[in-house]
Amino acid sequence: MKAIVTGGASGIGLAVVEAMRERGWQALALDLRGGDITCDVRDDQQVRTAVAEAAERLGGLDVVINNAGIGAQGTVEDNPDSEWQNVFDVNVYGMVRVTRAALPYLRRSEHPAIVNTCSIAATAGLPQRALYSATKGAVLSLTLAMAADHVREGIRINCVNPGTADTPWVGRLLDSAADPEAERAALNARQPMGRLVSAEEVAAAIVFLAGPESAATTGTALAVDGGMQGLRLRRE
16 A cells, blocks of 8 residues: 655654554655655645655555644634634645645555544534634544545545544643643543543554555544543543
């Protein structure tokens, strides 16, 4: 299998690249900084050039992992229009640009698949995450719409909804908190399993959905969230 992973130089994206290579897949990381190919998903021409380069280096393209994303904090009134535009530009329009550039190559694959990194924020109301949640809600809807559009071409499209994952971005949020230890404890407690999910656990779900063994799965959102979406536990 031949794959590209956006945001593949760190966190979940890096874990996906490593998991694919362990399975014997050919995988290239596209990232703004680092990775195998430099790519800013906000720039359509740069995206098209990077995807074409990746397809040439790999000898084709079977799998696209739309993982590049950025975070945002605050209520609906805390971020200016420019920040709303920037986060949507990366988290939503970036997926559109990469998918649009990759579709001609995927149509020539025997096992084409796209997996989008979504979030528990798409399906659960989280405090101080209005902008971020709005982008991930769009990603969930986009995933379903793309799956419907391309199912008859044999292109499967799914997404993974991580809970709070132990990634560099979350680490930076914790470092900036007034009490990092208390904030980490609160994030752990928010998930029924009592801990953050790991990048490797999210990556395993992404690779599973991307692989040919999931040939009957499309238009699905797979939660990897420690039970946060589906479980309602009583207080102990």
